[in-house]
Amino acid sequence: MATCVTADITGNGVDCQCGMEEMPFPDRSFDAVIANHVLEHVEDDLRAMREIRRVIKTGGVAILSVPVIQGWERTYENARIESPAQRRVHFGQADHRRFYGRDFPSRLEHAGLAVDRFQVDPSSEVAFGLRRGDCLFVASPR
Numbered sequence: 141m142a143t144c145v146t147a148d149i150t151g152n153g154v155d156c157q158c159g160m161e162e163m164p165f166p167d168r169s170f171d172a173v174i175a176n177h178v179l180e181h182v183e184d185d186l187r188a189m190r191e192i193r194r195v196i197k198t199g200g201v202a203i204l205s206v207p208v209i210q211g212w213e214r215t216y217e218n219a220r221i222e223s224p225a226q227r228r229v230h231f232g233q234a235d236h237r238r239f240y241g242r243d244f245p246s247r248l249e250h251a252g253l254a255v256d257r258f259q260v261d262p263s264s265e266v267a268f269g270l271r272r273g274d275c276l277f278v279a280s281p282r
Contacts (some may be wrong), residue, residue, distance in 0.1 A: 145170075153269050160188035165208075169195045173202040180206050180236050189251030202253065202279040205270075207232075212241035245277065253279035 145165075151157025158164055160175065160182050173192050182188045192202045209216075217238035223228055224234035230241055240247075245255040256274045264270055 165195050168197045171200045193252045204277045208240045214241045254282045255279045
């Protein structure tokens with residue numbers, strides 16, 4: 141029987157109130173980590189990616205999704221953009237800190253993760269409640 145631990149920075153209705161950049165779990169604690177549209181919200185995504193790697197057991201995986209602009213080679217982020225109004229203009233949402241480009245897999249690899257990219261078909265998007273055009277990135281510790 142699997143055990144599921146939920147976490148969120150706000151702590152509303154979850155098992156653990158924490159951010160992804162510093163998770164209070166021992167090394168290699170989880171067989172799987174799922175982060176669905178989370179990394180675009182964190183201040184230091186590389187640190188969060190390294191934390192994901194740290195808490196995954198050998199042979200485990202992280203299933204990740206983020207908004208990726210396929211027409212952009214590189215991720216767009218700017219630490220000087222701080223206000224919710226500015227973030228809405230630059231990143232499409234007041235709480236976003238970046239829009240990922242096609243370099244997202246290489247950012248995960250830089251954090252020590254091996255990455256496979258999966259593009260689901262439209263019927264699977266409907267069946268599994270995924271956003272249209274989303275890719276799933278399955279990452280494991282290298």
